[in-house]
Amino acid sequence: MMRSEKGFTMVEALIALAGFLVISTVCLSLARPVYQTAKREAFLNILKADFYYAQMYALSHQRESTIIFKETDNAYYAYDGFNGSTLIARNYPKEIKAVPGSMPLTVKFVANGNVNRFGSFFILTEGRRYRLTILIGRGKFYIAEE
Secondary structure, three states: OOOOOOOOOHHHHHHHHHHHHHHHHHHHHHHHHHHHHHHHHHHHHHHHHHHHHHHHHHHHHOOOEEEEEEHHHOEEEEEEOOOOOEEEEEEOOOOEEEEEOOOOOEEEEOOOOOEOOOEEEEEEEOOEEEEEEEOOOOOOEEEEEO
16 A cells, blocks of 8 residues: 655745745844834833923922933933932933933923923934924923924
8 A cells, every 4th residue: 555645845845934034034124114113102202201200290299300311321310309319210222312402401390380491402313303392381391203
């Protein structure tokens, strides 16, 4: 009794493997821009959340809170204005730069949630430029791409 074994030849398996490698390489090369976009968007969302936190901290504790960007460390910090304790310490990627605009890289929320000065500064990242604008009045702010 003769049994016929069915399967793939070595050449067929190598062709299938080569096709898989080509598709994998294309997918990985397309993933880098997606990763960079996700990293940038995550930073901007966390930055907004930290600004809201510092503002709400000032309101709820009825004392100043200050956010300071340290360009040399690629980090920003939020401090309690009364005792100087650190509320937030956040590092950000080296590809992201914070640059002064019409105001320095320091934002102080006073006890009622307003800011002590208004204006804007810039966030530069991989060919994109964002303006963080702090409005006069109630301490509202927004981030917009230019």
